[in-house]
Amino acid sequence: MKKAILIILIILIVIILLIFFKPENNSIDYNKSLKNELSKIDCYDKRNLNRYINYLDSNPDLYLEDVVIRVNLNLDKKFYTSTTKSSFLNKNYILVNKYIYLPEDYVPDNLVNAKLEYSRDGMMLVEEALLSFEKMYYAAKKDGYKIRIMSSYRSYQYQVNLYNNYVKKDGVDAADTYSARPGFSEHQTGLCVDIDDGIINYQSFEKSRSYIWMKNNSYKYGFIERYPKGKENVTGYSYESWHYRYVGEKIATYIHDNNITFDEYFILYIKK
Ligand SMILES: [Zn+2]
Missing domain, CATH: 3.30.1380.10 (Muramoyl-pentapeptide Carboxypeptidase; domain 2)
Known part of the structure; x- marks a missing residue:
């Protein structure tokens, strides 16, 4: 009996944690709004979307416009590659x-x-x-x-x-x-x-x-x-x-x- 109560408690805690943190949904929302912001930039190129996101990840202090410009310049790739x-x-x-x-x-x-x-x-x-x-x-x-x-x-x-x-x-x-x-x-x-x-x-x-x-x-x-x-x-x-x-x-x-x-x-x- 005690065991059953414990299992129910654990399940409850997991459900509560999922309700509060919703990790997946949050990151989907974040990517959606990021994509929305990026696409407003003049030289945005949708083929580069994943590269913008990765570049921003490693350069979080940059303005979004600079992220787009630098990726379009291929600066996320090593020199003399993708020439x-x-x-x-x-x-x-x-x-x-x-x-x-x-x-x-x-x-x-x-x-x-x-x-x-x-x-x-x-x-x-x-x-x-x-x-x-x-x-x-x-x-x-x-x-x-x-x-x-x-x-x-x-x-x-x-x-x-x-x-x-x-x-x-x-x-x-x-x-x-x-x-x-x-x-x-x-x-x-x-x-x-x-x-x-x-x-x-x-x-x-x-x-x-x-x-x-x-x-x-x-x-x-x-x-x-x-x-x-x-x-x-x-x-x-x-x-x-x-x-x-x-x-x-x-x-x-x-x-x-x-x-x-x-x-x-x-x-x-x-x-x-
Ligand atoms: Zn010179």
Whole structure:
């Protein structure tokens, strides 16, 4: 008899616990409302729903919009996995990063030589980008600052040699933190420059007077800081104070005013 009462008691307790906690129902409700919130976001892609949920799980502090943007960038996957070929060749708004690459034989149209007045010998850029750089150079000069191109267009083959040398020296893992793999370098677009001020090494550009000028003015000429400080998780690159990318005045101004990266801009307004 005592045993029967005990069993009934246990069953009662279990029922009460189930009524109060309803674990399954709660998580279904949560996922439903999360899906609802996510789907309101502009660049939401329903094929990525499970990836958004998983990414939010491991990054609970992010805004939902950032979760969507980052997953759409494939940042929930390892670098150099899930890669796609760029479909924006010869456009100022082409994105190249650790998931989007350029064909081996891609050489941008309209590459022209930079003048020695503001460049190392043999530097080439896409004409529109170079004309804008030139304007920026003269504006900086007028204000009393110097900028100089130390690296610009680099061919696929050049990047092969560069990357392989780094790998030989430091190993793949280390090389991947500071050098792009061939095809994945923005320098192959002919739309970006590494600059210095003619005084200190380009890798210390951040410490130069010219850096402040660039920070306040480069967007007016269509150039942005491509790998900003604090955005390493989005760009996949360590901070590079010397690397500027031409995207045109309109996009550069938006990126500057809203303090976002070009990767984010691309997902928000170009790829969608
Ligand atoms: Zn660079």
